[in-house]
Amino acid sequence: MILAIAALSVWVGGDVLAGSKAIDAKAIEADLFALSRVEMQGRDSPSAALSRAAKMISARLEELGYEPAPDAMERLGVPKRAAEDGGTVSTPNLYLRPFTRGLEAPVPEECAFTFTMEGEEEPVAAVFEEDWVPVIGCAGNFSGEIVYAGFGIQSRDDRYDDLAKIELEGKVAVIMSGEPRHKRKFDGAEQSRSASLWGKLKALEDAGVEGVLVIRRGVELPKGKRPDFDRLPLDYRYTHASFPGVREQRPPRRRPPVVEITPSLAERMIGEDVLKIASMVDRSGTPKRISAQPCEVKVRSSLRLQQVRIDNVVGVLPGVDPDVAEEFVVIGAHYDHIGVDAGGRVGPGADDNGSGSAGLLAVAEALTISRPKRSVILCAFAGEEDGLLGSKAICATPPVEVHQIVAMLNMDMIGRGGVGEVAVLGTKRNPALKKALTRANGMGKTGVRKLVTGQGEDLWKRSDHYSFHQVGIPTLFFFEGLPISRNADYHTWRDLADEVNPKKIQNTCRLVHQTACLLANDESRPPAPGSAR
Numbered sequence: 001m002i003l004a005i006a007a008l009s010v011w012v013g014g015d016v017l018a019g020s021k022a023i024d025a026k027a028i029e030a031d032l033f034a035l036s037r038v039e040m041q042g043r044d045s046p047s048a049a050l051s052r053a054a055k056m057i058s059a060r061l062e063e064l065g066y067e068p069a070p071d072a073m074e075r076l077g078v079p080k081r082a083a084e085d086g087g088t089v090s091t092p093n094l095y096l097r098p099f100t101r102g103l104e105a106p107v108p109e110e111c112a113f114t115f116t117m118e119g120e121e122e123p124v125a126a127v128f129e130e131d132w133v134p135v136i137g138c139a140g141n142f143s144g145e146i147v148y149a150g151f152g153i154q155s156r157d158d159r160y161d162d163l164a165k166i167e168l169e170g171k172v173a174v175i176m177s178g179e180p181r182h183k184r185k186f187d188g189a190e191q192s193r194s195a196s197l198w199g200k201l202k203a204l205e206d207a208g209v210e211g212v213l214v215i216r217r218g219v220e221l222p223k224g225k226r227p228d229f230d231r232l233p234l235d236y237r238y239t240h241a242s243f244p245g246v247r248e249q250r251p252p253r254r255r256p257p258v259v260e261i262t263p264s265l266a267e268r269m270i271g272e273d274v275l276k277i278a279s280m281v282d283r284s285g286t287p288k289r290i291s292a293q294p295c296e297v298k299v300r301s302s303l304r305l306q307q308v309r310i311d312n313v314v315g316v317l318p319g320v321d322p323d324v325a326e327e328f329v330v331i332g333a334h335y336d337h338i339g340v341d342a343g344g345r346v347g348p349g350a351d352d353n354g355s356g357s358a359g360l361l362a363v364a365e366a367l368t369i370s371r372p373k374r375s376v377i378l379c380a381f382a383g384e385e386d387g388l389l390g391s392k393a394i395c396a397t398p399p400v401e402v403h404q405i406v407a408m409l410n411m412d413m414i415g416r417g418g419v420g421e422v423a424v425l426g427t428k429r430n431p432a433l434k435k436a437l438t439r440a441n442g443m444g445k446t447g448v449r450k451l452v453t454g455q456g457e458d459l460w461k462r463s464d465h466y467s468f469h470q471v472g473i474p475t476l477f478f479f480e481g482l483p484i485s486r487n488a489d490y491h492t493w494r495d496l497a498d499e500v501n502p503k504k505i506q507n508t509c510r511l512v513h514q515t516a517c518l519l520a521n522d523e524s525r526p527p528a529p530g531s532a533r
Contacts, residue, residue: 015369015370015371016370016372016443016444016513016514016517016521017443017444018369018370019366019367019368019369019370019513019517020366020370020443020444020445020446020510020513020514021444022365022366022369023362023363023365023366023506023509023510023513024362024506025502025503025505025506026502027362027365028358028359028361028362028502028505028506028509029358029497029502031357031358031361031362032350032354032355032358032415032497032500032502032505033497034056035053035056035335035349035350035354035357035358036348036349036350036354036495036496036497037348037497038218038346038348039052039233040052040053040348040349041339041340041346042241042337042338042339042340042346042347042348042349043335043336043337043339043349044237044238044239044241044336044337044338044339044340045101045310045336045382045383045384045385045386045389045390046101046103046238046308046309046310046382047235047237047238047339048233048235049235050310050311050335050336050382051311053335053357054096054311054313054335054380054382055093057095057313057335057357057360057361057380058093058095058096058313058315060361060364061095061313061315061364061378062095062315064315064364064365064368065317065368066095066315066316066317066364066378067315067316067317067318068094068095068314068315068316069094069097069314069315069316069377069399069400070316070399070400071399072094072095072097072314072399073094075097075098075397076092076094076096076098078091078092078094095313095314095315096311096312096313097311097312097313097314097393097394097399098309098310098311098312099309099310099311099312099383099389099390099393100307100308100309100310101307101308101310101383101386101389102305102306102307102308103238103239103305103306103308104136104137104238104303104304104305104306105236105238105303105304105305105306105308106128106129106133106134106236106301106302106303107302107303107304108128108129110300110302111128111134111300111301111302112125112128112298112299112300113125113126113128113131113132113259113297113298113299113300114126114297114298115146115268115269115295115296115297115298116295116296116297116298117269117293117294117295118293118294118295123298126261126265129234129235129236130234130262131234131261131262131264131265132213132234132259132260132261132262132265133234133235133236133237133259133260134236134258134259134260134301134302134303135197135214135237135258135259135260135301136236136237136238136239136240136303137251137255137303138201138212138251138255138256138257138258138259138301139257139301139302139303140211140256140257140301141257141299141300141301142172142210142211142256142257142297142298142299143172143210143211143296143297143298143299144170144171144172144210144211144296144297145171145172145294145295145296146171146172146173146174146213146269146270146292146295146296146297147166147167147168147171147172147173147174147292148174148175148270148272148274148290148291148292149162149163149166149168149173149174149175149204150162150175150176150281150287150288150289151175151176151178151179151180151194151200151278151281151287152173152175152176152200152203152204152212153179153180153194153195153200154203155185155186155192155194158185158186158194158285160180160185160186160194160285160286160287161287162175162287163203163204163207164287166289168204168207168208168209169207169208169209170208170209170210171209171210172209172210172211172212172213172297173204173207173209173211173212173213174212174213174215174261174266174269174270174292175200175204175212175213175214175215176214176215176217176274176278177195177197177214177215177216177217177260177343177344178191178195178217178343178344178345179191179192179194179195179343180278180281180282180285181282182281182282182283182284182285184285185285191343191345191493193247193249195343195344195345196248196249196341196342196343197214197258197342197343198249198250198251198252198255198342199249200212201251201252201255201256201258202252202255204256205252205254205255205256209256210256211256211257211258211259211297211299212256212257212258212259213258213259213260213261213266213297214258214259214260214261215260215261215262215263215266215274216234216260216261216262216263216344217263217275217278217344218344234260234261234262237339237340238308239339240339240340240341240342241338241339241340241341241345241346241347242338242341243341243345243347243491243492243493244490244491244492245492248341248342249342257299257301258301259299259301263275269292269293269295269297270290270292270293270295271292271293272290272292277290310382310383310389310390311382312379312380312381312382312390312393312394313335313378313379313380314377314378314379314380314394314399315364315377315378316328316375316376316377316378316399317364317367317368317371317375317376317378318375319372319373319374319375319376319520320371320372320373321373321374323373324373324374325373325374325375326375326400326404327374327375327404327405327406327525328374328375328376328377328400328404328405328406329372329374329375329376329377329405329406329407329408329409329516329519329520330376330377330379330405330407330408330409330468330473331360331363331364331376331377331378331379331408331409331410331411331512331516332360332378332379332380332381332391332408332409332410332411332464332465333353333356333357333359333360333379333380333381333410333411333412333464334353334356334357334380334381334382334383334384334385334390334391334412334463334464335353335354335357335380335381335382336349336353336381336382336383336384336385336386336390337349337352337353337354337385338385338491345493346493347491347492347493347495348493348495348496348497349495350415350495350496350497350498350499350500351413351414351415351416351480351487351489351490351495351499351500352412352413352490352491352495353384353411353412353413354415354497354500355411355413355414355415355416355480355500355505356410356411356412356413356414357380358505359411359414359505359508359509359512360378360380360411362505362506362509363378363411363509363512363513363516364378366509366510366513367513367516367517370513370517372516372517372520372521373520373521374406374519374520374521375520376516376520377399377400377405379391379394379464381394381464384412384463384464388463388464388466388467390464391464391465391466391467391468392467394467395467395468395470395471402471402472402473405468405473406474406519406520406525406526407430407433407473407474407475407476407519407525407526408465408468408469408473408474408475408476409465409475409476409478409512409515409516409519410463410464410465410468410475410476410477410478411478411508411509411512412463412464412477412478412479413479413480413484413487413490414478414479414480414504414505414508414509415480415500415501415502415504415505416480416481416487416489416499416500416501416504417480417481417486417487417504418450418481418504419447419501419503419504419507420447420448420449420450420507421448421449421450421452421480421481422448422450422451422452422478422479422480422481422507422508422511423452423453423455423456423478423479423480423481423482424437424451424452424453424476424477424478424479425453425455425456425459425460425465425476425477425479426460426465426469426474426475426476426477426529427453427454427476428454428530429469429529429530430474430475430476430526430527430529430530431530432474432526432527433474433475433476433526434453436515436518436519436522436526437451437453437476437511437515438451439518440511440514440515440517440518441511441514443514443517443518444510444514445510446507446510446511446514447503447506447507447510448507448508448510448511452481452482455482456477456479456482456483458483458484459477459479459482459484460477463477465477469529472528472529473528473529474526474527474528474529475529476515478508478511478512480504480508
């Protein structure tokens with residue numbers, strides 16, 4: 001063992017330290033902003049935004065020279081050879097590793113939306129999942145003449161009423177999502193309960209509407225952080241986020257059928273620039289009445305419980321030593337977050353876990369310089385926020401045999417708190433890994449001056465390392481600092497990239513990289529964890 005350590009220390013003097021040095025805070029910051037920007041809409045599992053993030057991560061792994069998992073084609077159902085007629089088989093993204101989750105989802109063949117303008121005989125078809133999408137829990141059929149009803153808000157406290165003097169009985173209400181972005185009304189910089197769709201639907205149901213069209217204006221961020229009215233891609237939202245400390249309104253028992261539409265579709269039907277109207281109300285804090293041009297709509301919206309695909313992202317860096325290249329160190333981070341709430345407010349998930357995901361890409365690049373003896377598996381997990389779904393799926397059907405995996409290192413929330421502090425959970429169950437961690441931090445300059453170990457039992461089961469721990473793999477969980485209550489913005493709309501320290505992520509990633517290299521180069525392997533609890 002002593003000889004192995006001595007040999008490693010000589011080898012480390014070259015490639016490993018060069019790899020660590022390549023981990024750069026500016027590059028991390030760019031990836032962090034890309035993953036947590038407004039277009040990513042909280043990276044809910046599943047969502048179109050999550051798919052965009054998966055595409056970004058997989059493209060980077062391919063660019064760095066990582067290979068798909070050895071069973072990737074099998075998992076994706078790709079035929080082993082082309083069709084007999086000599087044609088080629090379209091190969092999907094082999095870095096994606098799908099699993100499914102049971103959720104209420106649209107049934108496209110049972111969905112339709114047409115509108116007919118006055119004086120025209122032929123209805124115009126709106127394009128499903130481009131112009132409009134259903135709303136979870138609000139399926140149904142409706143038809144009728146449209147009436148524009150502002151934001152659909154009635155608030156005595158703010159002396160604001162969008163529905164006053166509007167005849168809605170038997171009509172289809174068209175409303176703007178969220179609430180006016182006024183400096184003083186509706187809680188000012190913070191979003192109020194008035195923004196929630198559920199409160200609006202109760203009032204509209206009481207008014208006797210046939211159905212509701214909600215214009216998706218764009219996700220909400222705190223004032224001063226909001227972009228202008230983004231024309232974001234319209235995608236069905238399978239779930240709605242909830243935030244700690246916020247009393248959520250529940251969907252009313254009786255509610256009309258509802259679909260979401262784009263601002264451009266609303267403008268075609270109403271004959272007015274609805275985003276411009278909303279911006280006027282932002283400034284004035286007063287409802288603006290407009291008369292929509294005569295337009296009849298007919299909508300069929302169908303939802304059904306289905307198994308919906310979600311993707312983990314997996315890449316493999318082959319080891320350089322043939323004797324141990326069939327052994328693997330796994331490094332992971334979840335790239336999902338909690339999405340958007342019923343009022344349109346997003347949880348950006350910059351620290352949780354844009355920080356770990358950006359760090360994963362930084363470590364991935366560093367390893368291509370270090371080229372350790374054992375192979376490395378990089379995993380970006382989805383569904384962590386919903387009960388470690390992605391890591392559970394991987395551990396249920398791992399890309400290699402469990403006995404081939406030497407250890408697993410997990411990064412989750414590594415961007416806030418003291419720049420030189422890192423909390424690492426797992427050393428109680430894996431004492432050998434504590435020694436490895438100390439050795440790794442002493443290999444070369446990481447910037448980590450305070451290692452907190454042996455604490456944080458309340459967090460042990462709450463991130464993806466735990467799935468690996470349960471199948472007997474030694475794991476370490478790298479975290480920003482304990483207790484978690486130090487981070488007041490955890491799981492809120494305030495978890496913004498501006499509040500995350502790329503330098504701290506850099507320091508943690510250098511430690512993770514050196515720990516991974518040590519585990520991938522040592523002759524010995526750490527023993528199985530002492531407890532699977």
